[in-house]
Amino acid sequence: MHVDKQKDTRPVFRLTEIISPKEDIEFAIVSAFCWNFAWMYQMFDHKTAVIAVDHNPRGEASIKAILPNWIRTTPFLRGGFGCMHMKFMLLFYKTGRLRIVVSTANLIEYDWRDIENTVWVQDIPKLPSPVAADPKQENFASAMVRVLHGVNVAPALANLLSNDHPNLPLQRIEHLRTHWDWSKVKAALVPSIAGKHEGWPKVILSGHTCLMKSLQDMGGKTPPDKELVLECQGSSVGNYSTQWLNEFYCSARGVSAQTWLDEKKARRAKLPFPPIRILFPTARYVRESVLGEAGGGTMFCRRNQWAGKNFPRELFHQMKSKRGRVLMHSKMVLGTFRDKRGGLDRHARSAARSDSEDEDDAGADSGEKDKRLVGWVYVGSHNFTPSAWGTLSGSAFNPTLNITNYELGVVLPLHSQEEIDRVACWERPPEKYVSGRDEPWIQSESAAFVEEG
Template sequence: MALKRPVDVLVLDSDSEDERSTPRSAPSRSNTASRGPGAPQSTSLDDDEDSELARAIALSLREAESSKAVSTPASFQSRIPDKVITDRAELERARLERQRQREAQGGSALQTVKVASTSRVGTKRPRVATLADVRDPSPPSTSSQAFASTSSAASKHAQRFWSGSVKRVANSYVPDADSFTFRDLIGSPSTLKAAVVSAFCLDPHWVVSHFQDETPLLLVMPRPRGDASPALAVCSIKENTYRAIPDEKTADAWQGVMHTKLLIYYHDDYCRIVIPTANAVPYDWDLIDNAFYVHDFPYSPSDEADPFKNPTHCQFSRAFFQVCYTLNVPKRFIADSRDYDFSSAKDVRLVHSTQGRFVPKDQWNKGGGMASLANAVKAFNFAPGGKWEIEATGSSIGSYYPAWLSQMLGACSGIHPASYFRSGRNNTVPPGSPAPAVGQPVNLPIKIVFPTETEITGSFGGAPGGGTLFCPVKRWEEPNFPRHLFHRGESKRSRVAAHTKIILALHKFDRGSLVPPKHEGWMYLGSHNFTPAAWGKLQNGSNGPQIVLNNYELGVVLPIRADSAEELERKASELVTYRRPLQRYSPDERPWQQERFLSTD
């Protein structure tokens, strides 16, 4: 049995459907005191623009009591205890007690509020750039902790990603000139008109420290247990700051989470949309390996008041609006998008999961998950025939039942679950991906990428640095768990624990096939872990077939096309954040499992 060690820094970010996930944050580096209650008082929101968005705001305020001031939720401000807490209910009770104590001492108030308009020119440019392998580092020096100088920060503020790009989050253990800090991505404060920051774990004090008082800022986060404040409210940590909470749509809300990670920055001359794998806490943007997709859209003023009628819309931007709608983002943080040109994102697909149970089948696309993924893959019009080989990495390991793995492989091949799933025998998996007989191992072209114990204990952060990675011992030791699918999850940043969430799919053709081979594939990057909680479970209920999604999630799917098999492999290896080719676990290796190393005493 491994020697257990106490935990120094931990962010709980499991999305396992078997656990009651409660949002936690890493210790905040900011001790900024809350500002006094100087926010606008309760009032109605403007309703002179898009009626659909207005209805979304009305729904988000339906439980608000304008005469009642509720204290700011504190679950994202408190320091995580120095032990791993497996009893999440007990930890939540302790958090609520700390919150009550803070409220007794006078906390900052949350109030329903009228969100002020955020209004203000640009150039056009027309494929997705990739990230290169990071060199093996020497042990980090003290001076390297602050590698981003003022001049380099200014240089990054000037960078534009008109065609979209995959980039790395800056890391103090392995500094490099190409990665970005949270502040780098915001851009110049002098041109910033408004911002939206959404995350599962969000440290409000740390986030708002990056923005000027006059900048309208919206924080989108899960509702802490016991919090009864309005879904849309003012957050008086900083002037012009608001908080939105998406609706909880599961029978037991604590069986799912608001896991969507999204950054939106409206500038005078461009709009930047960022989809990171990192939470909005300093730990994720400094000490573990994370990545993001960033796309800039040029300013293109329009006379059309309705942002839904922007003539440059493509699937990416339409889905973006729908995601904002389901997250209860106020229309004043969406309206400015009518004045930006989204046409450069036509080769990118946005995929989502919306928490809830969706039935009948014509509602599955609204829920998303594996239905959204299948639509994205199909839209790329990949060649017929062949087979798809999948590599999936994330920070949380799910319940990998044979049928679910077959269903996910189908979605990764562009097969919509509604095309085959129904009641009756042999109707639960897509054609060509049969589930094995009971007791037999899964034989599917899927590789699950997850770090081993030695990879984490040998990392710069040691065992405590694995506090954001979840693979329960009980699940791993289940008799039919597909342990043979697991491969080492070594980050290109040697000795840095990885928190990235990626699916890589490559289209392969047998030698001698009658179908000419196409060298193509795609990569997913976003908040979805490779779990049923994130991508959904297909079920036959009393009302018919349904898809059940525990979480709110968001990510992008990027096509990969090449002229040869060698070029395809090279491009794939450049895009992903882990080292390829993958190595299967040896017989004596096992995945990193917190409970074997991190003490709860």
């Protein structure tokens, strides 16, 4: 409601339009980090069975009936550290179709009314009859099955089925793979499952190494004659080191973790920063936004981070919404390819079709193989932080990925400069912070958030 009407010319989703028509929804699995349950209860028909995936500050796995036909479930967090940060919905309609929603917004009024968020939605038709699923095949549906098991949905589903809702359209989580037609889905699902993931192939099923595998599968590996440039936009700043930034960049190029782990640790720790632009609002931008400093309550950076000796301050860029002076809670990573000599990628300018298919197109959908990608975009709950994307250790023979949070997003291929410009929700190119003038918004230093004694 705070956007500039002259700039806000593109269609937007309302939550009531996504959860619609509510009387036709038979069952829903809905996840968020922050909830207003009373508000969300009104979004659904009161007869609809709902599993609400939530964060438990103590990190305990639990299920509990909280409203008529509603069960709240929380997943386990090691030592109570981290958070269940996923934001998604599975809406099962009485007609059989399934609506998948992957979002950056929490389920509170503020996120849908006062700040900008991004949502990916696709409807999945039900198959006329179930089909067998290859247990070794990895795709969108198999990733979603792992996600639902990871965030403790299985016991909540069993509870509903054994009590008042024996005829739910989803009888077992695994039926997602066998009862719905996922053939039209072009996005790849990229989850982070909190915990320690050891060995192959476990490390490529979660976190930034899952992003790497998804890019390989869709033909999004950085071509050998190109350089990848990342624009990483979010609402929370991480503890960045040159080692972690290069680790993430390696995966974002579609290069195997084996290559990264084969490098000596001493060399990894001394690499220069890769071509990454970290987008985060400046203190000045927040003050001049529509809601002013009081609207900066969902943007997080700490002074000790910014002032750190080796913190990559030179990578920070302005985060300005295309829709005016509204603050953004979206979380995106935009990867674009440019010529290594520094010029603009001619493929991005013209969206020209590739004359031949090289090894980097391997794994791409047959209908897309003849169209060379100019980049890709991730959107979801992941902020650009090690806690969200994970940290690699171990060896190329036996790697380990440690992840603190539960996160979920999708990655999509981009085929033209027009697509790049359309999907990015910020003004491009982003302006680099000016040293001595620009500093990030630090909530704890604002009078709007000083706790009264």
